[in-house]
Amino acid sequence: MTTAVAGGVKAAVAGATGYVGGELLRLLTDHPRITEVRAFSTSAAGRPWAEIHPNFLNRPDTPVFETFDARQVGAWADIVFLALPHGESQLVIETIEEGSPELVIDTAADFRLKHPANAERAYGRHSKPEFLGAFANGLADIEAGALAGATRIAVPGCFATAAMLSLWPLAPVLSAESHPVCWAATGSSGSGAQAKSTTHHPFRAHNFYGYSLTGHRHEAELDERLSDWCGPRAPRCSLLTHSAPMIRGIHATLQVRLAEPVEDPMELLHTAYADRPFVHVLDQPPRLTSVVGTNHAHLHAVARDGGREVLVLTVIDNLIKGAAGQAVQAMNLARGFSETAGLGDTGISPC
Numbered sequence: 168m169t170t171a172v173a174g175g176v177k178a179a180v181a182g183a184t185g186y187v188g189g190e191l192l193r194l195l196t197d198h199p200r201i202t203e204v205r206a207f208s209t210s211a212a213g214r215p216w217a218e219i220h221p222n223f224l225n226r227p228d229t230p231v232f233e234t235f236d237a238r239q240v241g242a243w244a245d246i247v248f249l250a251l252p253h254g255e256s257q258l259v260i261e262t263i264e265e266g267s268p269e270l271v272i273d274t275a276a277d278f279r280l281k282h283p284a285n286a287e288r289a290y291g292r293h294s295k296p297e298f299l300g301a302f303a304n305g306l307a308d309i310e311a312g313a314l315a316g317a318t319r320i321a322v323p324g325c326f327a328t329a330a331m332l333s334l335w336p337l338a339p340v341l342s343a344e345s346h347p348v349c350w351a352a353t354g355s356s357g358s359g360a361q362a363k364s365t366t367h368h369p370f371r372a373h374n375f376y377g378y379s380l381t382g383h384r385h386e387a388e389l390d391e392r393l394s395d396w397c398g399p400r401a402p403r404c405s406l407l408t409h410s411a412p413m414i415r416g417i418h419a420t421l422q423v424r425l426a427e428p429v430e431d432p433m434e435l436l437h438t439a440y441a442d443r444p445f446v447h448v449l450d451q452p453p454r455l456t457s458v459v460g461t462n463h464a465h466l467h468a469v470a471r472d473g474g475r476e477v478l479v480l481t482v483i484d485n486l487i488k489g490a491a492g493q494a495v496q497a498m499n500l501a502r503g504f505s506e507t508a509g510l511g512d513t514g515i516s517p518c
């Protein structure tokens with residue numbers, strides 16, 4: 168899919184038949200600075216994109232998936248987006264980098280953690296521990312200018328993104344005793360395109376349940392970020408994850424106890440996100456459908472118990488702000504494009 172734009176950039180998506188891969192294809196083909204997008208796949212080479220992602224039926228052209236060959240992808244692309252299941256990116260990263268692409272962006276968990284011990288605790292043995300710490304943190308709304316010039320970016324997990332957006336404004340007032348708890352619910356697209364018993368419609372459509380309640384993998388990301396932000400006074404955040412009867416989106420409610428009361432937690436949110444184009448601090452609790460289909464996050468904070476307890480409510484689209492959109496935003500920041508390029512504004516309503 169090619170559009171003639173001077174000084175454009177070639178982008179490759181690996182794992183292109185997946186849900187995150189599909190969203191990357193959609194965003195990148197509309198991106199004003201990307202001239203060519205190719206979709207690489209292990210399961211669908213030779214088949215039209217629209218066979219897997221029917222939203223591409225609306226396009227005038229019919230590009231096809233191409234065989235995923237890490238060497239070829241790295242040699243052809245300026246920017247490589249990896250949208251593979253956990254464990255796969257670490258198997259191909261060295262071969263991809265032999266081709267010297269200018270930027271590799273991984274949406275999986277392979278390179279999100281800096282410390283090998285944390286990675287092993289959360290995900291088991293890592294086959295390329297030397298790459299841990301070598302990827303910039305892709306939490307675009309917070310890292311912002313720090314991503315300029317990055318050549319490797321790891322996009323945070325979708326739950327972790329919602330929890331970190333909630334925690335970041337409170338970082339100055341957190342202590343080791345704050346014990347933040349983030350209670351979050353996601354839609355079924357969070358577990359990928361492959362059918363499972365827990366994503367089967369009769370099981371999932373009208374159901375609501377908790378999972379990974381003894382410890383969710385994304386807590387390791389929260390530990391590392393809180394330690395970066397708060398140093399020795401960093402608390403540990405419990406992430407309580409739930410499946411909700413919807414397809415897209417995450418609703419997160421963060422609850423924190425504070426040693427010193429905070430009079431107006433909304434002020435902390437406004438200060439933290441004053442100039443950020445995709446984060447909006449609302450005067451009322453956010454609603455999920457306002458962000459579904461967009462790269463935006465909506466937040467609201469409430470003080471309880473005279474300001475000793477604070478709630479932060481955050482909503483995001485797991486596939487866009489929690490993955491593909493954040494990856495494109497991180498690319499924009501890394502490459503010096505307009506931060507909002509290719510990411511649109513309004514979603515759909517009602518949805």
Ligand SMILES: NC(=O)c1ccc[n+]([C@@H]2O[C@H](COP(=O)([O-])OP(=O)(O)OC[C@H]3O[C@@H](n4cnc5c(N)ncnc54)[C@H](OP(=O)(O)O)[C@@H]3O)[C@@H](O)[C@H]2O)c1
Nearest residue numbers: 182183184185186187208209210251253275357359360490
């Ligand atoms: N879903 C979300 O909300 C979300 C949010 C944030 C981050 N993520 C992360 O982003 C990555 C992609 O997520 P996703 O939801 O798009 O997953 P998905 O729908 O399951 O897609 C993953 C794709 O990876 C490719 N693949 C390559 N090797 C594979 C293997 N051994 N087994 C299965 N698939 C293989 C397949 O595409 P080809 O056949 O085309 O190669 C597959 O469609 C994951 O690491 C996930 O944790 C997902």
